[in-house]
Amino acid sequence: MSIRPIVLALVLSIASSSAFAQTAAVNQIVGTWRMMSATIDPGGKNISAYGEKPNGLLVFTPDMHFVEVLTDADVPRFASNARGEGTDDENRMAMARSIGFFGTYTVDEKGEFSGNTVEGATFPNWIGSVRTRDDLTLVVTGDRMTEQFRRPEGTEIRIEWQRVK
Numbered sequence: 001m002s003i004r005p006i007v008l009a010l011v012l013s014i015a016s017s018s019a020f021a022q023t024a025a026v027n028q029i030v031g032t033w034r035m036m037s038a039t040i041d042p043g044g045k046n047i048s049a050y051g052e053k054p055n056g057l058l059v060f061t062p063d064m065h066f067v068e069v070l071t072d073a074d075v076p077r078f079a080s081n082a083r084g085e086g087t088d089d090e091n092r093m094a095m096a097r098s099i100g101f102f103g104t105y106t107v108d109e110k111g112e113f114s115g116n117t118v119e120g121a122t123f124p125n126w127i128g129s130v131r132t133r134d135d136l137t138l139v140v141t142g143d144r145m146t147e148q149f150r151r152p153e154g155t156e157i158r159i160e161w162q163r164v165k
Contacts, residue, residue, distance in 0.1 A: 026111030028140040033058040033161035035070060041156040049157060050097060051075075058161060066105045066116060072097035099123055113138035
């Protein structure tokens with residue numbers, strides 16, 4: 001038995017595992033991000049998307065899952081103190097000023113965001129939706145990330161994130 005095939009198999013094994021480690025290490029968006037600002041730009045106006053105190057987290061896991069929760073910290077508390085017993089106005093305000101969703105995501109060979117699939121959401125119309133970087137961009141610069149997307153009717157949304165350390 002020749003040692004050459006064994007050495008070759010060992011070298012290939014090490015090379016492929018280090019290629020995998022490099023690919024995993026390149027993921028630019030993995031981690032936890034805190035929302036710093038969010039604006040909607042209908043017709044050239046920058047309007048706060050989640051009020052003056054936007055509050056949100058976006059988490060990208062190493063196993064390619066994500067969860068995003070966006071809220072307006074100024075939404076009034078429910079008088080009943082029970083989530084299922086809000087008034088129509090309380091429920092409308094809470095729904096209009098927050099969203100939560102989760103799913104899976106992909107990155108390209110450079111570790112840049114390339115798309116996501118929504119598996120669950122507080123807005124049921126998003127469930128099953130697939131976004132590519134044609135619909136949604138996430139650009140990382142150091143510990144900051146800018147998210148931009150366009151709603152179906154054309155309104156642009158821009159969210160600024162800060163990496164949580």
